[in-house]
Amino acid sequence: MSPLRIKAIAHKEWIQVRRDHLSLAMAFLLPVILLLIYAYAITFDVNNILMAVYDQDKSSLSRELVAQFTESGYFTTVAYPDSYTQIDRYLDSDSARVALVIPFDFSKNIRTGRRSSVEVLLDGSNSNTATIALGYITGIAGQFSRRQASSPIPPVIDLRNRVWYNPELKSRNFVIPGLIALIMSVIVSVLTSLTIAREWDRGTMEQLISTPVKPAELVIGKLIPYFLIGFADTALCVLISAFLLGVPLRGSIFLLFAASAIFLTGGLSFGVLISAATRNQLFASMLGMLTSFLPSFLLSGFVFSIANMPAPLRVVTYAVPARYFVSILKGIFLKGIGMRFLALEMALLSLYGAVVFILACRKLKKRIE
Amino acid sequence: MFERIKYLAIKEFIQTFRDRRRRILLIISPLIQLFLFGYVATLDVDNVSTALLDLDRSQESRELVRRLEASGYFTITSLPASQREIGYLLDKGEVLVAIRINRGFSKDIKRHAAPAGLQVLVDGTDSNSALIAMSHVAMIVERFSQDLALPATVSAAQTDFRTRVWYNPDLRSRNFLLPGVIALITLLTCLMTTSMAVVREREVGTIEQLMVTPIRPLELVVAKMSPSAAIGFGQMILVTAVGVLWFHVPIKGSLPFLFLCTGVYLLSILGIGLFISTISKTQQQAMMASFFFFQPTVLLSGFATPIENMPLGFQYITYFSPLRYFLVIVRGIFLKGVGMDVLWPQVLALLLLGIAIFAVSAMRFKKRLA
Numbered sequence: 001m002s003p004l005r006i007k008a009i010a011h012k013e014w015i016q017v018r019r020d021h022l023s024l025a026m027a028f029l030l031p032v033i034l035l036l037i038y039a040y041a042i043t044f045d046v047n048n049i050l051m052a053v054y055d056q057d058k059s060s061l062s063r064e065l066v067a068q069f070t071e072s073g074y075f076t077t078v079a080y081p082d083s084y085t086q087i088d089r090y091l092d093s094d095s096a097r098v099a100l101v102i103p104f105d106f107s108k109n110i111r112t113g114r115r116s117s118v119e120v121l122l123d124g125s126n127s128n129t130a131t132i133a134l135g136y137i138t139g140i141a142g143q144f145s146r147r148q149a150s151s152p153i154p155p156v157i158d159l160r161n162r163v164w165y166n167p168e169l170k171s172r173n174f175v176i177p178g179l180i181a182l183i184m185s186v187i188v189s190v191l192t193s194l195t196i197a198r199e200w201d202r203g204t205m206e207q208l209i210s211t212p213v214k215p216a217e218l219v220i221g222k223l224i225p226y227f228l229i230g231f232a233d234t235a236l237c238v239l240i241s242a243f244l245l246g247v248p249l250r251g252s253i254f255l256l257f258a259a260s261a262i263f264l265t266g267g268l269s270f271g272v273l274i275s276a277a278t279r280n281q282l283f284a285s286m287l288g289m290l291t292s293f294l295p296s297f298l299l300s301g302f303v304f305s306i307a308n309m310p311a312p313l314r315v316v317t318y319a320v321p322a323r324y325f326v327s328i329l330k331g332i333f334l335k336g337i338g339m340r341f342l343a344l345e346m347a348l349l350s351l352y353g354a355v356v357f358i359l360a361c362r363k364l365k366k367r368i369e
Numbered sequence: 370m371f372e373r374i375k376y377l378a379i380k381e382f383i384q385t386f387r388d389r390r391r392r393i394l395l396i397i398s399p400l401i402q403l404f405l406f407g408y409v410a411t412l413d414v415d416n417v418s419t420a421l422l423d424l425d426r427s428q429e430s431r432e433l434v435r436r437l438e439a440s441g442y443f444t445i446t447s448l449p450a451s452q453r454e455i456g457y458l459l460d461k462g463e464v465l466v467a468i469r470i471n472r473g474f475s476k477d478i479k480r481h482a483a484p485a486g487l488q489v490l491v492d493g494t495d496s497n498s499a500l501i502a503m504s505h506v507a508m509i510v511e512r513f514s515q516d517l518a519l520p521a522t523v524s525a526a527q528t529d530f531r532t533r534v535w536y537n538p539d540l541r542s543r544n545f546l547l548p549g550v551i552a553l554i555t556l557l558t559c560l561m562t563t564s565m566a567v568v569r570e571r572e573v574g575t576i577e578q579l580m581v582t583p584i585r586p587l588e589l590v591v592a593k594m595s596p597s598a599a600i601g602f603g604q605m606i607l608v609t610a611v612g613v614l615w616f617h618v619p620i621k622g623s624l625p626f627l628f629l630c631t632g633v634y635l636l637s638i639l640g641i642g643l644f645i646s647t648i649s650k651t652q653q654q655a656m657m658a659s660f661f662f663f664q665p666t667v668l669l670s671g672f673a674t675p676i677e678n679m680p681l682g683f684q685y686i687t688y689f690s691p692l693r694y695f696l697v698i699v700r701g702i703f704l705k706g707v708g709m710d711v712l713w714p715q716v717l718a719l720l721l722l723g724i725a726i727f728a729v730s731a732m733r734f735k736k737r738l739a
Contacts, residue, residue: 022648022649022654022658029661030661040680040683041680042668043674043678043679044497044674046678048677055503089711091536094701121535122535124535124536124539124540125536125537125704126675131504134508134534134540135507135508136504137499137569138512141512162488162489166493166494166499166607173494173496174496194653196706198653201573223601241636278390281652282562282569286394286558287394290398291659294402299409305495309409332514334462
């Protein structure tokens with residue numbers, strides 16, 4: 001292994017990277033754009049449920065009920081249909097997610113002390129928002145019933161929720177630490193999955209083979225410029241998240257960067273491995289997408305919790321490096337935990353990096369000879 | 370003219386499908402994505418591992434716990450002995466929810482003097498699951514306290530809230546997400562194959578050879594697009610079939626209408642692919658640009674989070690996204706069984722957007738060739 005040859009390869013690669021302004025711009029813009037979208041536009045909170053009210057009763061009591069829904073802050077009345085067909089129309093066309101039907105005898109029943117009933121129709125196609133909306137509806141219903149009772153009943157149970165780590169339940173805090181892992185996986189695989197395939201496609205690989213450079217040197221040399229870009233990207237993401245977006249960074253930033261460096265090495269080596277194995281750019285890019293982006297997105301616990309997955313897939317997640325990186329990032333950012341809790345993740349991440357690096361070198365060696 | 374397009378299209382088809390590994394990948398890749406999304410992408414919150422600290426140990430507290438477990442949403446996995454231990458369990462991530470029933474719980478219920486104390490601690494790291502878990506607890510507790518209150522106060526003036534869930538009565542998130550996955554898979558594959566196929570000719574240098582033939586730029590575009598369009602349709606059919614037959618996603622609307630709308634949708638996607646090819650010099654750039662476009666588009670489409678919850682500025686942006694309209698269409702066809710009479714605004718918007726994108730891209734492409 002000669003440092004001089006590594007330096008030469010790295011230098012050549014660096015010039016090629018630097019010349020490609022478009023890719024370079026995208027490598028830095030994509031993380032920023034994604035962070036901003038996730039921070040400002042993506043929210044799992046449900047607080048603007050479009051509601052249609054079919055008030056057949058039109059009494060002060062029915063208006064009070066509607067007011068209770070809108071005042072909760074979760075529901076916005078958007079329409080007042082006056083038939084069930086119209087309700088169908090609103091729900092069918094997504095103009096309303098919830099329809100409240102208050103029957104003719106609603107206030108009469110309440111005043112005479114009989115049971116009254118209210119119908120709530122809920123669009124379940126988005127199961128997630130529907131479940132949350134269902135909870136709000138139950139709460140409002142309970143409040144309303146208690147308030148209308150002949151002698152107002154105090155609540156029997158005082159339910160106190162306390163939320164840890166992310167008390168305001170900001171989806172931003174939940175998503176962004178994991179998002180950094182996702183962005184890194186993508187950037188890294190997109191950047192490197194083509195580097196060797198490109199040399200084959202253009203026929204410059206033969207030139208490289210005819211030089212005395214060894215496979216390991218070629219891999220390391222090719223990795224260095226992308227590692228620098230990836231690391232700068234990570235730093236950028238962490239800084240934006242912590243200082244601009246206000247995601248709490250409770251743990252050690254050094255541990256965070258150490259973990260990032262290890263993760264980047266593994267991801268980049270994996271890109272080189274794909275690139276060496278396929279020799280064709282379109283094929284390499286599709287394979288890279290399938291093996292890096294998708295697992296990092298779906299199998300890392302980034303949004304979809306691993307505990308909910310079927311057992312065979314849970315086993316698969318152990319082979320996804322992003323899984324460890326996501327839990328390291330979430331742990332450091334939100335929980336502020338250190339090596340004591342994260343040692344295993346760090347070790348497995350390093351192991352993965354080492355194995356993939358060796359595989360990449362060997363694959364390239366076979367190809368070259 | 371058709372003759373020329375035909376021969377060039379044949380060449381494109383041969384080039385695209387020649388490689389056996391790539392043929393396999395084109396079939397395997399959407400299937401893997403579908404299966405992953407089908408099995409992994411559930412936002413449902415069931416069997417949440419829960420810690421229970423019951424300081425009251427009364428009949429009432431046991432009844433409440435029984436109801437929590439019977440709901441299927443919570444599984445009691447540990448019984449910590451103190452508040453400190455709860456903190457440790459949450460730190461380690463062993464439980465997501467901890468329920469603490471205070472001493473005097475049953476006494477307070479019986480005396481009606483003060484509300485009985487019940488504390489729920491939730492790990493908010495996953496804000497979505499936390500929200501849903503809290504909503505489940507609230508519903509169960511609400512029902513429990515209603516049942517407790519009933520004998521005390523005559524059921525006078527009770528209001529029943531009868532909730533009916535439409536379209537997806539079991540609230541399965543799979544039914545919500547899988548139709549959307551069809552749109553996603555077609556989007557990414559078509560973008561990449563279109564943009565890279567055009568750039569490849571330029572990178573390898575065969576574009577000059579094509580230019581000396583009598584083929585016109587627009588004919589070249591049509592021929593170049595045809596394999597991507599075929600892949601788009603093929604993957605859509607494959608994914609729909611597996612989604613319906615394997616995952617039992619209901620398809621209530623008309624299949625021919627779905628195909629028609631996919632065609633309109635592909636117009637926009639191929640147009641964007643072509644546009645990307647005009648701004649990229651290398652395949653790497655084309656691939657990155659495809660991805661650069663794909664990511665924000667998916668996020669701002671209503672695929673996972675509803676558009677009406679986004680800030681207004683972002684909501685306006687979504688009007689320019691073909692995915693936004695197509696998602697409403699697929700979900701409408703799959704879950705609601707609606708047709709042209711309800712979905713015409715979306716279909717029209719998609720068509721106009723497609724024509725506009727395609728026209729701009731084709732013009733740029735022509736200029737670059739000339």
